[in-house]
Amino acid sequence: MISHVHFLCGDETVGRERAKLRLINSVKELHGNITTESFDMETDDFFAFMESVLTPSLFQDTRVFQIHRAQRLSDNEVKSLNHLLDAPPPDTYIIIEIDEEKKGKADYKAVKRFKIEKRCESKESDYVFLEFPKPAEYRIGAWLVEQLPRLFKRSISKADADFLVDLVGNDLNILYSELQKIDTHLSAGEPVDRQIIEKIVGASRQMTAFELATALAQRQFPRVLQIIDSLFSTSAFAPAIVSAIYRHFWAMFRIRCFGSANPQIIKRFENAKGFNNPDQNECGYAIGRAAGLLGNGEQRKVYPVIIASGIVSQARKFTDQELKLIFKWLLEFDYGIKTGKIEGSQQDLQMLCFRITRVTELLRDGIAG
Known part of the structure; x- marks a missing residue:
């Protein structure tokens, strides 16, 4: 069973984007054809978007709605969204992305604004809250060890992860791009090791x-x-x-x-x-x-x-x-x-x-x- 409302919160965009794509693919596998619609406050009217969510599909399609940068919603918009989330339409899946930096041990501000803790407190809850905090620079090697199985279904040792970071730098998007290159050269489940890193990354990257x-x-x-x-x-x-x-x-x-x-x-x-x-x-x-x-x-x-x-x-x-x-x-x-x-x-x-x-x-x- 897939929960109908997902909160994806944090400023680590690589893992967050991959989680969103996996979720959408899972919905496709479960329901077949689906329709997707995204809200972007730069171009869209929020309340018109809410009307789209509430309006039933004429073709009985399963619908996936994505709300980007939800941390920038006004209080009135948050109030409207919370009211919808209390009883979301049964044919919809709603993905709410929140670009918010986690500071220390304090909760994200979004937890309070969207009543996330209360929504997720029950084991039978139809809400999921996933955190994607951007790792500190000194933790990027350890972060790769944790995330590689989720991102590529592969493993990497801490030493090899640190070696990759030394070669590429700390930018997560660049690291992810290099890992995509490596992934195409390996068979399913094969680990990422120093040999393949040197072969693929070392060969293509100009040193400084x-x-x-x-x-x-x-x-x-x-x-x-x-x-x-x-x-x-x-x-x-x-x-x-x-x-x-x-x-x-x-x-x-x-x-x-x-x-x-x-x-x-x-x-x-x-x-x-x-x-x-x-x-x-x-x-x-x-x-x-x-x-x-x-x-x-x-x-x-x-x-x-x-x-x-x-x-x-x-x-x-x-x-x-x-x-x-x-x-x-x-x-x-x-x-x-x-x-x-x-x-x-x-x-x-x-x-x-x-x-x-x-x-x-x-x-x-x-x-x-």
Whole structure:
């Protein structure tokens, strides 16, 4: 049995849209031919739409009515809708979408406006309330693990989900688009793993200068060459790439300076483990502010910018002397490009990056230049 009224609430649009499509398909499977009608307040009159819902079908079709952005309905419109929902026509299914962000543990405002709690309190209720809260950036990998069985009837490990997020970013719509590509290359029920992610996503996505800067900070030269190949596969602008590298290494230098003056904060940060650790968040925010990576009031960005990026541990891989030398190389390279002394070719960038990843050895052997 399918309930006749569904409230789909939350600002995570990917899962919400998929749930709506599954619901409509289920109604089609149950009743055969159906008619659908949507209300959009940008173009439609709400009370005319209510009349359509209340008017019986001439052809005895099962009807599905969708109300988008219901959180924007006026009090009079909500009152009219609530009156209809108290006794909806038997040949109708009503889907109410509410674009509302869930804040902390408080209920959605829609719960009170549409009397959702009272409507759904009985097990025999003909009302369903589904929540789709947008996950925090640090939880997107875990969200993929939970949602993939619902979205694609597949599984993915937490490590592979995090790897996909690292490649694609945190935008749920882009992630969903990439998962659709992956889905077409797998047989039914086959899990999404790192191998297929690298094959499908890695092959089609151009890497960024920020990824290059991170790979350099991790001294992963094979990875550096892979990213440079990707950057130059289209049109690469060398000054912009050098600027991204400089900003990343300058932040690392500022972290080292902050750590020298506040070693206890760095120690607390590195010793703090576990999900959403208050010590790690507090210290990470202080480190991010000192490095110029976080602004005032940007505590929510601590996880992606400071914790997940690993920039604090990256800063430990270089000495102050090494970083100052790298700054000198970057400034010389930038000046050379702008004055025409350096072409800024793929080979030029490869040589610069080789020196950055091997700065310790070059200094030790006295050939740093």
